[in-house]
Amino acid sequence: MSEFKVRPIQPEDDEKIAAVIRNVLIEMGVPKVGTAYEDVSLDCMYETYDKNRCIYYVVAKGEEIYGGGGIAPLIGEEETICELQKMYFLSEIRGKGLGKSVIEKCIAFAAEQNYQKCYLETMPYMEAARKLYRKLGFSSLPAPIGNTGHYSCQEWMIKEL
Template identity: 60%
Template structure:
């Protein structure tokens, strides 16, 4: 674990990070349309998250990117609501408490940006992720919020910050 660190995304991370995120999405059986897989941002994560009130963090193990997660204002949402975005980890990163550390890093950033609620979208079969979301206080919603473009996501959650 001492070789694992969480840090802000850099321009140099873009190609490796895009591959990691797509690999995890394919592994999880996520549809390629209507989910993060189709997001243009996957190839330009540094540029996407270098804007106001946005941040993306990568998990690195001995110099290799093994996952990440980000916070951004919810598209077409109110000014007080952010979205937890693109939180995915390679198999080698799972089950080590990294998800909780990453979640806390993202939510701390959201609070620093004066967001009062955090929204997320997920799939019902992503059980480990859903367990983590519940553990940190996310509550289920009956319908989606904002305009994420992820019409294939079937579960929506919110947390007061």
């Protein structure tokens, strides 16, 4: 997997990462409403994450983008809680440790930014992702927190940093 690089998003990555995320959401059968699919930020990811206490990493091979994930403050919560956001990867790179690498980079960034907890939302049928999240220290919550607008997501997790 050494041909793949995990790096911060650049402006020229916007269109490619938006396509990756939408393709993965369709592949997984995720509803288009109440999820990341309809987020306005998908088409301007660089600008969205080019802010204080935010970062978005992409998995790149040459000019191609294969996935990514990011950290941003959790809207509607204390400033000590961040959200792991838009963690999506094309099928050809799943299971190769790149998702774990992105999450670890995100968690390290979150800790550097003095976040104390990291929250995420996912779907119950995204079993491989949930297994990885648990392996990396996330635990399930009984209900959502914050105000992500992703009312169709049905699984909520959190990790102490």
